[in-house]
Amino acid sequence: MLFNSLVFFVFLIVVFTVYWLFRNQLKLQNVIVLVSSYVFYGWWDWRFLSLIVISSLADYFIGIWLSRTEEKTKRKLLLALSILVNIGILGFFKYFNFFVDSATDLLSQFGFQANPTSLRIILPVGISFYTFQTLSYSIDIYRRQIEPTKDIIAFFAFVSFFPQLVAGPIERARNLVPQFLKKRTFDQENASDGIRQMLWGFFKKIVIADNAAVYANEIFANYGDHTGGTLLLGAVLFGFQIYGDFSGYSDIAIGTARLFGFNLMQNFAFPYFSRDIAEFWRRWHISLSTWFRDYVYIPIGGSRVSRLKQIRNVFVIFLVSGFWHGANYTFIAWGAAHALLFVPLLVFNKNRRYTQHIENRELLRNPQIILKIFLTFLLVTVAWIFFRAQTISEAFEYIIKMIQTLFESPVKKFNISAQPVFFAIILMIILEWINRKEKHGLQIKNWPVVARWSVYVFIALFIFMYGKFEQTEFIYFAF
Incomplete structure (x- = not known):
């Protein structure tokens, strides 16, 4: 169901x-x-x-x-x-x-x-x-x-x-x-916020993820017909597709559980606002990351061993995590890519640098934070290509062509600039940035009543107008 x-x-x-x-x-x-x-x-x-x-x-x-x-x-x-x-x-x-x-x-x-x-x-x-x-x-x-x-x-x-x-x-x-x-x-306030979280999850799933999938699928299926700019766009859209799909599911699940008086753990903490890969993995699929930390990483020594063994442990945890996602070498390559990005932070003792949410005053004092977020998102996006590709060779071909033709004009006309998915993505980023210290993007209970309900109604209308209602399965059902 x-x-x-x-x-x-x-x-x-x-x-x-x-x-x-x-x-x-x-x-x-x-x-x-x-x-x-x-x-x-x-x-x-x-x-x-x-x-x-x-x-x-x-x-x-x-x-x-x-x-x-x-x-x-x-x-x-x-x-x-x-x-x-x-x-x-x-x-x-x-x-x-x-x-x-x-x-x-x-x-x-x-x-x-x-x-x-x-x-x-x-x-x-x-x-x-x-x-x-x-x-x-x-x-x-x-x-x-x-x-x-x-x-x-x-x-x-x-x-x-x-x-x-x-x-x-x-x-x-x-x-x-x-x-x-x-x-x-029955806690009416908790249940009401659960409904808001479900609404936010449906917005991310059937508006963002399912609309982004249409274009990401077309680009990945015909990557030989496109040049670098479009290929990069395809990778970015897949990044938002998988985030909207999986975090959307988690929001719906957590919100549904709250209707019955249960509190589930937060599974995503706005990972695309991360300033490095280590922070990304503290915010992405938290329940799985902490599972592997507690039952694999720590038992094999964790960070209590020599530096060389720490590096080995990092590769073990990321390769196992990749393999958990599916029986394909592309997932192992995806895990290896993240391990390679994580190891330099470990070697220079920077892997615990960002453990708190970004404060507004911190952002004003240090505008470089925006650059760090952008760079982390770019690295994660490139790694997603391995996750999405059918084979490792296909992933490398995609990346190589994307880099070589990044500044060339499109070979194939592909106009999606007017599609609502971009507006939906921007809206999601804005609301999640505002509520980055909360549990979900619609946790705006401190806003004025008129403002809150305006947002709720707008999100609901956007879902009915632009949502994909073909009952598309969630990506992680395959895992």
């Missing part, structure tokens, strides 16, 4: 109404959340609900068993079992054919002809998200950072919570599970 569909709106209204009718019955509310989440996910393909159930059952019982034993060997075996179940499911459905094809290509380089077995495997939506969410639960119990819950309904609801099930944020049990175990009351 897609957020940007009429079915979802009907579903949301029904679930919201039934859920709050039983506001004094916590267990029944959790059952409603669980059943609704399974309906939400099963609407796409009910058969893959079995994977969520397997993952949930495994980690529910592993969590309980971990709490009942102090023997190190048994605890390690139980954790290994959790990793095997979750990574095994993820690896089979997402990476089986990738590894088979890669092994076949490698053997062919040495003159061996293999007859590989390739399966027509459908990638289950959201599998990379919920497997990481439930796996972190077992790891945290193993580390004795949390206690397991014995409420199986609450745990299953935590794993499958429909607002963030298929594309995050990847929630931690320490944040979300306790919210299923305590009574929830």
